[in-house]
Amino acid sequence: MVFKSEDTPMRLVLRAIGWTFLSIALILLGRDLIHFATEGRFEPIVLGFLWHSLHSGSLQLAEAAVSRYVHPILWHPVITTILLWPAFAVFGGLGAILLLLGRRRERTDRIFGD
Numbered sequence: 251m252v253f254k255s256e257d258t259p260m261r262l263v264l265r266a267i268g269w270t271f272l273s274i275a276l277i278l279l280g281r282d283l284i285h286f287a288t289e290g291r292f293e294p295i296v297l298g299f300l301w302h303s304l305h306s307g308s309l310q311l312a313e314a315a316v317s318r319y320v321h322p323i324l325w326h327p328v329i330t331t332i333l334l335w336p337a338f339a340v341f342g343g344l345g346a347i348l349l350l351l352g353r354r355r356e357r358t359d360r361i362f363g364d
Contacts (some may be wrong), residue, residue, distance in 0.1 A: 257354065261352040261353075261354070262352070263351030263352070265296070265348070265349060265352040265353075266302065266353050267345075267348050268344075268345045268346070268347075268349035268351075269349070269350060270345070271341045271344045271345030271348060272341070272342060272345035272346070273345075274341045274345075275337075275338045275340075275341035275342035275345055276338075276342075277292075278300075278336075278337045278338040278341060279342075281295065282294040282295060282338060284287065284292070294304040294336035294337070294338060294339075295336070295337050295338075296333065296334050296335065296337060297333050297334075297335055297336070297337045297340050298330075298333030298334060298337060300337045303332070305362070306315070312318075313325055313329075316329065323353075323357065324350050324364030326332075
């Protein structure tokens with residue numbers, strides 16, 4: 251006899267955000283593939299350029315806030331490296347992680363070894 255755990259609101263939120271991130275990743279990958287088809291070379295849009303294109307003020311504010319209130323080392327070697335990664339890979343990776351965290355876990359409690 252296998253019991254399934256009920257979905258908690260947190261798991262539903264994690265899955266919803268995970269699917270949203272995976273959808274964004276697919277849209278960005280589609281954009282990169284269209285660019286590849288028209289230009290003849292694969293140059294995926296990097297996360298930092300995408301963020302700067304969408305709202306450069308928040309990027310500058312995030313840099314100042316992390317450098318001042320968290321630690322400057324976190325921004326310059328760590329976050330700037332992530333900002334140079336392809337945007338579809340970052341969103342896809344985050345989406346996959348969130349989906350794994352929000353998945354249903356099956357209980358393997360069995361009665362009398364059934």
